Structure formats: C-alpha cells, structure tokens
Amino acid sequence: MYEVQSVSSGIITASPVVAIMGPTASGKTGLAIELAKKCNGEVISVDSALVYKGMDIGTAKPTQEEQAGVKHHLIDIIDPAESYSVSQFVNDTNALIGEILAKGKLPILAGGTMMYFNALINGISPLPKSDEVVRNEIAEQAKRDGWAVLHNELCSVDAVSGERIHPNDPQRIMRALEVYRSTGRTLTEWQQQEGKKCPYTISQFAIAPEDRAVLHQRIAKRFDIMLSQGFKQEVEKLYERNDLHEDLPSIRSVGYRQMWQHLDGKLDADEMRERGIIATRQLAKRQLTWLRGWEQVSWLDTFANDNLTKITAKVTL
Incomplete structure (x- = not known):
C-alpha cells in the first residue's frame, strides 16, 4: 500500500x-x-x-x-x-x-x-479568463489580414511568445494576443508569475x-x-x-x-x-x-x- x-x-x-x-x-x-x-x-x-x-x-x-x-x-x-x-x-x-x-x-x-x-x-501560471469579445475581434482580423500579420503583431508586443509560438499556430497566437489586448500585459509577463x-x-x-x-x-x-x-x-x-x-x-x-x-x-x-x-x-x-x-x-x-x-x-x- x-x-x-x-x-x-x-x-x-x-x-x-x-x-x-x-x-x-x-x-x-x-x-x-x-x-x-x-x-x-x-x-x-x-x-x-x-x-x-x-x-x-x-x-x-x-x-x-x-x-x-x-x-x-x-x-x-x-x-x-x-x-x-x-x-x-x-x-x-x-x-x-x-x-x-x-x-x-x-x-x-x-x-x-x-x-x-x-x-x-x-x-x-494564473492566466486571465477568456474574453469572447476580444477573441471575436482577433478572428475577424485574421480573416481580413491573415495569421501572418497577427503573428508579426505578437512578435512586436511580446517577442518571447512570438519566438515560441509558430506562425502557423492560430490557436496560440489568438490566446497570446487576447491576453495582451484584454489586460495590457503580455502572455510572457503572466507566465512569469509563480x-x-x-x-x-x-x-x-x-x-x-x-x-x-x-x-x-x-x-x-x-x-x-x-x-x-x-x-x-x-x-x-x-x-x-x-x-x-x-x-x-x-x-x-x-x-x-x-x-x-x-x-x-x-x-x-x-x-x-x-x-x-x-x-x-x-x-x-x-x-x-x-x-x-x-x-x-x-x-x-x-x-x-x-x-x-x-x-x-x-x-x-
């Protein structure tokens, strides 16, 4: 036992x-x-x-x-x-x-x-809850501009996440941008919390x-x-x-x-x-x-x- x-x-x-x-x-x-x-x-x-x-x-x-x-x-x-x-x-x-x-x-x-x-x-690390309004905005932008543009945006605001997340990974790109847009803090900052x-x-x-x-x-x-x-x-x-x-x-x-x-x-x-x-x-x-x-x-x-x-x-x- x-x-x-x-x-x-x-x-x-x-x-x-x-x-x-x-x-x-x-x-x-x-x-x-x-x-x-x-x-x-x-x-x-x-x-x-x-x-x-x-x-x-x-x-x-x-x-x-x-x-x-x-x-x-x-x-x-x-x-x-x-x-x-x-x-x-x-x-x-x-x-x-x-x-x-x-x-x-x-x-x-x-x-x-x-x-x-x-x-x-x-x-x-504790992360903020999903924000459907922001997610929908990102999804619409992706349809209009493509995920490559959104990945470039992620790299500009959160270089660490941009390097880690593949350009062909829309799910994680969306989550990282959602966190930043809804909280004003990058996903990397949130993940550094114990x-x-x-x-x-x-x-x-x-x-x-x-x-x-x-x-x-x-x-x-x-x-x-x-x-x-x-x-x-x-x-x-x-x-x-x-x-x-x-x-x-x-x-x-x-x-x-x-x-x-x-x-x-x-x-x-x-x-x-x-x-x-x-x-x-x-x-x-x-x-x-x-x-x-x-x-x-x-x-x-x-x-x-x-x-x-x-x-x-x-x-x-």
Whole structure:
C-alpha cells in the first residue's frame, strides 16, 4: 500500500509518485509498463498526442496488448478536432494521482511532453479568463489580414511568445494576443508569475541512450515500422474528414504534419519519410534540452538492465 499523508498546511502530499521522462523513442512506455506490473501501478500519459482518438500508429500509442493488465489514463480522451490545454492536463493529472493513491497503487507519469511535466511539477501560471469579445475581434482580423500579420503583431508586443509560438499556430497566437489586448500585459509577463505547484512528491527519472546517434537510429527505425504498420492509411482516414486541417494541434503532431502534406501532394513519399524523421529528431533534441536543465532528475540508460532496480530503490513501498 502507498501512504497518503496530510500536512499542517492542509495540502495533501503523497509518496511515492514516479515520473519517467525522456526523448521520443527512448523506451519510456516499456519501462513504465514494467514498473506498473512490478509495483502495482497505473500509468498516466504525459503526451500531448496520445490524447487523440484515432491517432495510434503515428503517436506510438501503447497497444491493447501492452496495456493489458495495466490501467492507462489520458489516452484516447478527445477527438482530433478538439484541443487539450496544459491547465486541463494539470487538473486531470492531479485528480488522477489522488485517485490512484487512494486505491493503494503507484501513480506512474510517463511521456515526453515536457511542457506538461513543467506545468505539473513547477506550477502553471494564473492566466486571465477568456474574453469572447476580444477573441471575436482577433478572428475577424485574421480573416481580413491573415495569421501572418497577427503573428508579426505578437512578435512586436511580446517577442518571447512570438519566438515560441509558430506562425502557423492560430490557436496560440489568438490566446497570446487576447491576453495582451484584454489586460495590457503580455502572455510572457503572466507566465512569469509563480503558479500553484503539484501537491505531490514526485521521484523524477529521465531515460535515453547514452549515444545520440543510437537515438537517431531508433527514431528512423520506428518511423519505418510505423509506415509498415499502416500509418499512411491511418492519416488518410483523418484527411478524408471535412473538419480537420493542417493547423490543428493534432495534425501538427510530429509525423502527422508530414504525412498530411504528402496526402496534400506537397511532398512525395521519400520526402515525407525524410522530413518526418528529421522532425522527430528535432523533437527529441528539444526534449533533451529541457531535461538537461531539469532539477532533481535521475538519468537512466535505455539499454541498462537495472533501471527498474534504480527506480524502485527510490519508491517508498
């Protein structure tokens, strides 16, 4: 059983909760499932792409066989036409951790969306509520002038957000401009405020091959496996819908954007494969950059035989 203790401040803390982070194709899923089986745990996905229904192959979603006997959370919870915010993730995950601990089980956070981990562990900054009037004004301006003009405006008033937010990300461009226009303060200023941190103690681990070249090989191999498993056919089903497009967060996911462009006739099959692998490598590089600046993280080698032993040594049974 895992104990839940109350502290004088009234905040409930729990020990243990385990986080398994790392770049794509590093072995997080397999390790999390092994740990769950060994320690009577349940897995909470920390992956912004696994939330989408019908996006299985390209996201390397755990198969039904892999999930057998291990409860997984935050997988297949929304349609690709919908969006799932960081604040929704934090709220859902904190609630799930409490529920799993109440059952006497080990909560295991596993994934590579570092923005989710950061918000959960370090706190999410309080942001103003949505202003529909301002949002409608921005939407009308976008129809008239285009999102490129609005992105340029964002860069002029909030250079940090402008650099971080892609010019083809209308949802986040709109939110950043909405915050500025409705409050007179930039999104960056709001995000610099300290938010409420996770009320649970989390033992944090990062897994990756020691050799970056090996990770690149694993990424290329996995992409080819996805193609052989029917990744193109999976995206074709999404492409044939009339409510999805390339600028949605779901379709911007690594691999899906490149396959979508292939189906659009913008890339041939070889270009799609090459760009998909390159985009995945770039994602892995960003994930590793996050993790190198991470505090209180213990590193694991993808190919080590004692990873479970190292994790369970820090788990209070």
